[in-house]
Amino acid sequence: MDCTLEHYLIEGYLDGELGFERTLEVEAHLASCASCAEEVQSWRSVREALQKPRLYYRATPRLEKKIREGLPQPAREVAPWFSRWLWAGGGAALATAALLAVFFVSRPPTASSDQELVTSHVRSLMSNHLMDVVSTDQHTVKPWFDGKIDFAPPVRDLAEQGYPLAGGRLDYIGGRTVAALVYHRALHPINLYVWPAASGSEEAWRAETIRGYNVVSGRKNGFEFRGVSDLNAEELRDFMQRVTQ
Amino acid sequence: MTERFEQTVLPHLDAAYNLARWLVRSPADAEDVVQEAYLRAMRFFGGFRGGDSRAWILKIVRNTCYSWARKNRGAGSEEEFDETAHSKEERHDDAESKLVEREEGERVRRALEALPEAFREVLVMREIEGLSYKEIAEVLGVPMGTVMSSLSRARQKMREQLETSVRKEA
Numbered sequence: 001m002d003c004t005l006e007h008y009l010i011e012g013y014l015d016g017e018l019g020f021e022r023t024l025e026v027e028a029h030l031a032s033c034a035s036c037a038e039e040v041q042s043w044r045s046v047r048e049a050l051q052k053p054r055l056y057y058r059a060t061p062r063l064e065k066k067i068r069e070g071l072p073q074p075a076r077e078v079a080p081w082f083s084r085w086l087w088a089g090g091g092a093a094l095a096t097a098a099l100l101a102v103f104f105v106s107r108p109p110t111a112s113s114d115q116e117l118v119t120s121h122v123r124s125l126m127s128n129h130l131m132d133v134v135s136t137d138q139h140t141v142k143p144w145f146d147g148k149i150d151f152a153p154p155v156r157d158l159a160e161q162g163y164p165l166a167g168g169r170l171d172y173i174g175g176r177t178v179a180a181l182v183y184h185r186a187l188h189p190i191n192l193y194v195w196p197a198a199s200g201s202e203e204a205w206r207a208e209t210i211r212g213y214n215v216v217s218g219r220k221n222g223f224e225f226r227g228v229s230d231l232n233a234e235e236l237r238d239f240m241q242r243v244t245q
Numbered sequence: 246m247t248e249r250f251e252q253t254v255l256p257h258l259d260a261a262y263n264l265a266r267w268l269v270r271s272p273a274d275a276e277d278v279v280q281e282a283y284l285r286a287m288r289f290f291g292g293f294r295g296g297d298s299r300a301w302i303l304k305i306v307r308n309t310c311y312s313w314a315r316k317n318r319g320a321g322s323e324e325e326f327d328e329t330a331h332s333k334e335e336r337h338d339d340a341e342s343k344l345v346e347r348e349e350g351e352r353v354r355r356a357l358e359a360l361p362e363a364f365r366e367v368l369v370m371r372e373i374e375g376l377s378y379k380e381i382a383e384v385l386g387v388p389m390g391t392v393m394s395s396l397s398r399a400r401q402k403m404r405e406q407l408e409t410s411v412r413k414e415a
Contacts, residue, residue, distance in 0.1 A: 049353040059262035
C-alpha cells in the first residue's frame, strides 16, 4: 500500500465537509489510488441503500396529534407577541402599556408572515416536498404556474451566476397562495416566494435572521419577493438582486 | 410560546421519530419516547436561544432515548439487549416473504440495527437524516473531531457487519 492520503480526508470528502481546495486534492488522489476509489465507491452504494425512503421512519399523524394535544392551549385571540409581553411584563403595567403602544406602531406588518415563510421553508426541506415541478428550465417552470395561480411569477434561470433553478411549487403564506421557486447555491437550497404587491412603490432589500435562517425581502416590478435560505445573508441578497433584475 | 414552539420544533417531528425509532428499535416505544421528548422540549423551550432547532430537538430526543433505555434495560450493557425481542415484527414479515429478506435494503437495515448504539446513532444522523458534522456535534455534545472519528469507526463496523451478513447468506 503506497496510499499516503490521510484517511479522514476520504470521510470528509464522502460527507461533503471539505473545502474547495481539499476536495480537488482528494479527487486527484482518487484518480490514481484504486483502493481509496474503491472505498468511496463501496460506501456510496451503502449510502444509497441507507437513503431509501423505507429506511426513514416517519412519525404517524396519530403521534403528531398526541403531541399537539399535549401542548398548552394559548388563548387564540391574543396575538403571541402580546402574550409574550404579558409574561415578560411582570409588574409595571403602565410602563408596559406605553411601551406596548410604541412596539405596536413600530412592528413591521409582515413580521408574522416572515415567520410563516421560515416555517414553510423548513417544512419544504423536511418533508421532501421542495418541488411540485422539477426542472432547471425556466420555460418549463413558468408555464407550470398557469391556471394554478392568478398571476405569472417572473422565473429566471441563474445557473451561469451560480444559482441554478431547480423547480417550483405552490405554497400558502399570509392567507394567500404564492409561487415558491427553488434555487440552489452549492448545497444550500433557496426558496424564493413571489406574489403580486398590493402597492406599486418599490421597497429596498432588507435582511433579517429568523430561527437561524436568512430572509431577504423586497418589492420590485409589482411583486413581493422573499428569499429564505441557510445561505449567508450577503449571498442571499446578491441572489435576490440578480433574480429580480 | 406555544405557537413559536409549533413553528420551530414540530416541523422536525419526522426527524425526531426517525432517530428514536432507530435508537429504541420499536415503533411503539419510539412513539412514547418522542412524546416524552416533546414534553421535555416544551418545558425547556424558554431556554432555547435560536439557532439550529433540529439539532436542539434531536439532542433532547437522544437523551430521552438513553434514559428510556437505562430504565428498561437496567444498568446492563449493550450485549444484554435482546435483539430478537425487538425485531419480531419485521421477522414476521419476512416469514411471509423470503424475497424481501434478500433485498439489499433489508440487509443494510439489519446491519445498521445490529450495530452498537454509539455507531448506529452517528450513521442515522449523517446518512439518513443528512446532518452535518457540526450539527451532529451539537446533538452529541462533543467536539467535531470526535464526530469524525466516531463516524469513521461506525462506517468500518457497518462494512464488517455487511460482510458478515453476505457470508452468512452464502
